[in-house]
Amino acid sequence: MCAETPDYKATLNLPETDFPMRAGLPKREPEWLSRWEKIGIYDRLRDKAADGSRQPFTLHDGPPYANGHLHIGHALNKILKDMVVRSQQMMGRDARYIPGWDCHGLPIEWKIEEQYRKKGRNKDEVDVIDFRQECRKFAEGWIDVQRKEFKRLGITGTWERPYLTMDFHAEAVIAGEFQKFLMNGALYQGSKPVMWSPVEKTALAEAEVEYHDHKSHTIWVPFEIVSGGDDLGAARVVIWTTTPWTIPSNKAVAYGPGIAYGLYEVTGTPDESWVQVGDRYVLADALAEQVLTQARLEAGQWSRVRNVAGTELSQLTLAHPFRGQDWAEGFWDYDVPMIDGDHVTDDAGTGFVHTAPSHGQEDYECFVARNWLDRMTHNVGEESEFLPHVPLFAGLRVFDHKGKEGKANAAVIEKLVAANGLIARGRMTHSYPHSWRSKAPVIYRNTPQWFAAIDREIGGDDTYGKTIRQRALTSIDELVTWTPQTGRNRLYSMIEARPDWVLSRQRAWGVPLTCFTKKGALPTDPDFLLRDEAVNARILEAFETEGADAWYKDGAKARFLGTDYDPEEWEQVFDILDVWFDSGSTHAFVLRDREDGSEDGLADLYLEGTDQHRGWFHSSMLQSCGTRGRAPYRGVLTHGFTLDEKGNKMSKSLGNTVSPEDVTKQYGADILRLWVAQADYTADLRIGPEILKGVADSYRRLRNTLRFILGNLPAEVPQVDPSDMPELERWVLHRLAELDETVRKGYAAYDFQGVFQAVFTFATVDLSSVYFDIRKDALYCDGPDSPRRRSAEAVLDLLFHRLVTWLAPVLVFTMEDVWLDRFPGEDSSVHLQDMPDTPQSWRDEALAAKWAQIRKVRRVVTAALEVQRRDKTIGASLEAAPVVHVADTDLAAALASVDFADICITSDLIVSTDPAPEHAFTLPETEGVAVVFAKAEGAKCQRCWKVLPDVGTHGHDAVCGRCDDALS
Known part of the structure; x- marks a missing residue:
């Protein structure tokens, strides 16, 4: 070898690229966003499909609410949507995405009211149109904020032309969709118990309610038997409830037909008890001991007298606990019947259910089944206060304006004690419905509301059924693909069991129920509702140009009724529509009406979190089935919620939240997107600092x-x-x-x-x-x-x-x-490309099977050399020339057919079918393969670093034959 070996590094074809090792995403991502906006990527993709060669794909955006910064759940949802849209586009579809926002409703109205309260203003004294304009302005501000935050995540779509439920056209369409319910017979006004927020003073839908622990009073109340109980010896029937405030509205007591009941007599009593020796009570056998113990009786202080059959109970008439009281003014001096009810169980309580049909869904249904709706009470007002006609309790509230317990429960309990109407009391913590906006507890309250009947046969396309429920259930099974499939089961069971849809809200910011009722007519009268297409058309025409504010302008009633009707004979309805009706109608003004919507007005996919089975998936299904006879979507994808690294729910108070903005500032949006792609979105997803480091x-x-x-x-x-x-x-x-x-x-x-x-x-x-x-x-x-x-x-x-x-x-x-590193250019972008076709002729299963075996043997060789490297016997694998013993002759032949030394990155290698010596290296998972280490013979090529015998024997100094040829 020459004294001075030439430097051959410059002769190598070493990698050259300006593509940086460090991504620098937080700084560079905004530059790409600006670039995409400049070259109009989204619009150019639409132009690409203008010739009709690409099949459309429409993901319909479930509108987020325009009232705050984005949280990590928003990011998860929008990133999933974006990955759907982009992947469909790159697989050859014309994938469209129109982002949208929910703009009406209580959360925004509540924010404006909060501002008023801070300034000492009363909302009710503000002109309703001025108030609505303030709500509109508030929503517009947050839309701009959220749009910027969504775009920062790399979400593509028509950001400069989104859909808004408060756009004039949208408000007109929502009103038009409501009018379809009016005209096809689904709409009715009813008086039934609905979930009511005393704080927000409005009815709530199930989707607007969440459940939290709440401490309630528990009371055991005996009802005296006034007839039909001669054989029971002055016995009393005991109920148990966690809502003492509903006792003044009691109208019946329900028993379970399949429950075993008994007559129990008190035989001894301690001093501190509301029961006395000789008192008799009818109780479910499974609960009697628990009830009597709660009444402070000890074992042996009662006896079971006899069985009490359901047929005997059905003959009883009871007295209200306040019957005959001097202060009650005769208000409760009515008979209380006993009724059978399948909802009654002996799992808890007494085996009897206090029934106040104005304050419970099952109670109400029992009365509907008996046609007893004339017995409904109207004792509680919109602030959960007892109304003036209720003796003694008038003005007392169940919950105050902040959602704290009012005086109603305590007052009722006090009067029960005075009337000898209590045998026990206590407190219990249980899951209780709260408004998800104010976080305050709600009540069930009987109020006149507007409903969509889901079991009434209605007009329109009846291909999938004649009622909304039939159409929805048929759509779920026949028209929709569910990802994951469990989503089908959730929505099906919810719609199968749900009551009629409460459409009305007692608020101001939203689309009004654009209908009129005849003065003096009853809701059951055929002419109670005005059904006139000309009136409807005038309303919609005004909404298109003026928005829903037109409903509240002076002279609106006369304007819409026209010359055909006397305004003095008709009442204008001022309730607003449930915001879920707004969002449930989006398919009409987005998919149907926009030129970039959907050709058939249906979405290929709705994609939201699991909570939307009772929210947007649900309301969209009901709304569309009521107006067009089927589901508005062909596919539904559901994702889980976001949790912290330990699997806990995120909470600002716990300090375990992860902000999308913080992640993009530290890592870049692509890391957030990669977190989404790596996770199983069908379950809840965890995120936190350590998880992001791994991503x-x-x-x-x-x-x-x-x-x-x-x-x-x-x-x-x-x-x-x-x-x-x-x-x-x-x-x-x-x-x-x-x-x-x-x-x-x-x-x-x-x-x-x-x-x-x-x-x-x-x-x-x-x-x-x-x-x-x-x-x-x-x-x-x-x-x-x-x-x-x-x-x-x-x-x-x-x-x-x-x-x-x-x-x-x-x-x-x-x-x-x-x-762009490879294809720079002003108009160049990977997002204008499709995934290239890959010839299936490239598939070669036999070759793949062969190379799977070769790679298994390679792993044994690599592991054997790693031992030598660890022991400092060699510095690099090219210093080795191992002997590989292979028991399988076919495998040995396969290894011999390729340059196995090259594959193992050694300078030489021998494949042998001879038995391996005992000291040979093996891996337990690869039988029949053993490696004996040997050093490569020869000198190190100064160009490729292989150790070969021919190094230095060619025209160029210190190189092997292969490198000498390359240099020549």
């Missing part, structure tokens, strides 16, 4: 794989027929063909986790750890005309186009970075 590590590994491809791609990519490529390259092509199918099927099924894991494993294991590791030598050291190097470069190009487009729906910024 960032995965990102770096993937980025390094892409950087290697960019660094080794030549300016002119060789065109090599796959049949002329070495087996290793053909194995990579086989894997690409496999993955193409996996990716497309995964994206079609919205399995983002499956897609990403498959691509990530391929990129970091099959490529980085195997293919790139093996082919670095050929790419760096082979001559430019080497078939092996040319094949590798051709494969790198094929890898580039597939990996970048496969990953673009997930890592929108990074894949743009990768694309």
Whole structure:
């Protein structure tokens, strides 16, 4: 060897790329956003489909509420939607996405009222149109804030032309959809118990209620038998309730037909008790001991007299506990019947249910079944106060204006004690409904409300049923694909059991119920509601140009009724529609009415969290079934909630929240998107600092794989027929063909986790750890005309186009970075590309099976060399020339058919079918393969670093024959 060895580094084809190792996403992502806006990516994709060659795909956006900064749940939802839209687009569809906002309703109205209260203003003294304008302005401000925050996450869509439920056209359509319920017979006014917020003074839908622990009074109240109980010896029937304030509205006591009841007599009593020796009570046998113990009796202080049959109970008439009291003014001197009810159980209480049909759904249904609606009470007002006609309790509230307990319960209990109407009392903590806005407890209260009847036969398309419920249940099973399938079960069971839809709210900010009622007529009268298409048309025409404020302007009634009706004979309804009716109607003014909506007015996908089974999925289904006879969507995808790293619910008070803004500032939006892609969204998702660190590590590994491809791609990519490529390259092509199918099927099924894991494993294991590791030598050291190097470069190009487009729906910024590094240009963007077609002819199952075996043997060799490297016997695998003993002759032949030394990155390697010596290295999971280490013989090539016998015997100093040819 010469005294001075030439420096051959400059002769190598080492990777060259400006693609940075560090992504710098927080700083660079906003630059890409500006670029996309400048070149109009979304509009250019729509132009691409203008010739009708691409099948449309419409994901209809469930509108977030315009009243606050985004939380991590918003980010999860919008990123999932974006991955759906982008993946569908890149698979050849015309994927449209129109973001929207829910703008009406109580949360915004509540915020404006809070501002008023701070200034000492009374909302009721403000002109309603002025108040509504303030609500509109508030919503507009938050829409601008949220739009900016959503765009920062890389979400594509028509951001400059979103849909808003408060747009004039939207308000007109919502009113028009309501009028369809009016005209087809679904709408009616009824008086029934609804969930009512005393704080917000409005009815609430189930979707507006959440359940929290609440401490309630518990009372055991005996009802005296006034007739039919001669054989019971002055016994009393005992009920138990957690709502003492409903006792003044009691109208019946229910028993269970299948429950075993008994007559119990008190035989002894301690001093401190409301029961006396000789008292007789009818109780469910399963609960008698518990009740009597609660009344402070001890074992042996009561006896069971006899059975009491259901037929006997049905003959009883009871007295209200306040009957005959001097202060009661005769208000409660009515008979209380006993009725049978399937809802009565002996799991808790007494086996009897106090029935106040104005304050309970099951109580109400019992009265409906008996046609006793004339017995309903109207004792409680909108602030949960007893109304003036109720003796003694008038003005007392169940809950005060802050949601704290009022004086009503205590006053009722006090009077029960005075009337000998209590045998026990206590307190219990249980799950209780609260308004999700004010967080205050709600009550069931009988009020006149407007309902959509879901079991009434109505007009319209009856292909899927004649009632809203029938149409909805049929749609769920016949028309909709559910992801995951459990979503079907949840919505089906909810709609199967739900009551009629309460459409009305007693508020100001929203779309009014655009209808008129005849003065003096009853809701059951056929002419109670005005049904006139000309009147409806005048209303909608005004809403289109003036918005729903037109309903509140002076002279509106006369304007809309026209000359055909006398305004003095009609009442204008001023309740507003449930905001779920607003959002449930979005399919009409977005999918149906917009030119970029949906050709058939239906969405390919609705995508929201699991809470929307009782929210948007639910209301959209009911609304559409009422107006068009079927579901408004063909597919529904449901995701879970976001939790902290320990699986706890996020809470500002606990300090465990994760803000999307904080993540993008620290890591970049692509890391947040990658977190979504790596997680199983069908369950609840955890996020926190340690989880994000792990996501960032995965990102770096993937980025390094892409950087290697960019660094080794030549300016002119060789065109090599796959049949002329070495087996290793053909194995990579086989894997690409496999993955193409996996990716497309995964994206079609919205399995983002499956897609990403498959691509990530391929990129970091099959490529980085195997293919790139093996082919670095050929790419760096082979001559430019080497078939092996040319094949590798051709494969790198094929890898580039597939990996970048496969990953673009997930890592929108990074894949743009990768694309522009190779294809710079003012109008260039990966997001204008489709996933390239991948020939299935590349698949070669026999070759794949062969290389699976080769890779198993390679792992044994690599592990054996790692031991030598750890022991400092060698510094690099190229210093080795191991002997590989293979028991299977077919496997040995397969290894002999390839350059196995090259594959193992050794300078030489011998494959032997001789029995392996005892000291040979083995891996327990790979039987029949053993490795005996040996050092490579010869000198180290100063260009490729292989240790070979021919080094120094060629024209160039200190190089091997292969490198000498490359240098020549």
